[in-house]
Amino acid sequence: MIRKPYIPGLHGKSRRRKGISEYGQQLIEKQKVRYVYGVSERQFKNYFKEIVGQKGNKEELLVNKLESRLDNVVFRLGWARSRALARQIVGHGHILVNQRKVDIPSYSVKKGDVIQIKEKDKKLALFEDLKLTLKKYEAPSWLSLDKQKLTGKIIGQPKIADIGKVGEIGMIIEYYSR
Helix, strand or coil: CCCCCCCCCCCCCCCCCCCCCHHHHHHHHHHHHHHCCCCHHHHHHHHHHHCCCCCCCHHHHHHHHHHHHHHHHHHHHHCCCCCHHHHHHCCCCCCCEEEEEEEEECCCCCCCCCCCCCCCHHHCCCHHHHHHHHHHHHHHCCCEEEEECCCHHHHHHHCHHHCCCCHHHHHEEEEECC
């Protein structure tokens, strides 16, 4: 069998495959970031609508919105191996924010908020090895982590440099700005 460098059919030789369009690239980046943070399309769109009215760098503002979600903060504190697990931990009510139980993963934490695991839940199998795994863990610069008491505090705003390579945020801003 001979493999030809063009698609089959009458118009196969005349039509060359083109790369992904700019819109397609923007869509892929948006979907990638949505998947990483576990955010629905509606939530993501609402985050963008919120930052459109604000002054400042739109990329910074969008990263700030995504990173300040409670499920993401639990993940960044090292209390969960993945954002999906962090979402489940928050959803099951194991987390306290300023001494109040919060079971909404999309809850937006603010500077000065204290996040901790419920005292009675620290004995669960889910959190048994946490102190051992946290010995090697270094929290991001915008979070303060007490590894013995298992508490965290928001001490600043997340920056684009802090999140690593999640996706091309500029392309997402362009996608929604059309």
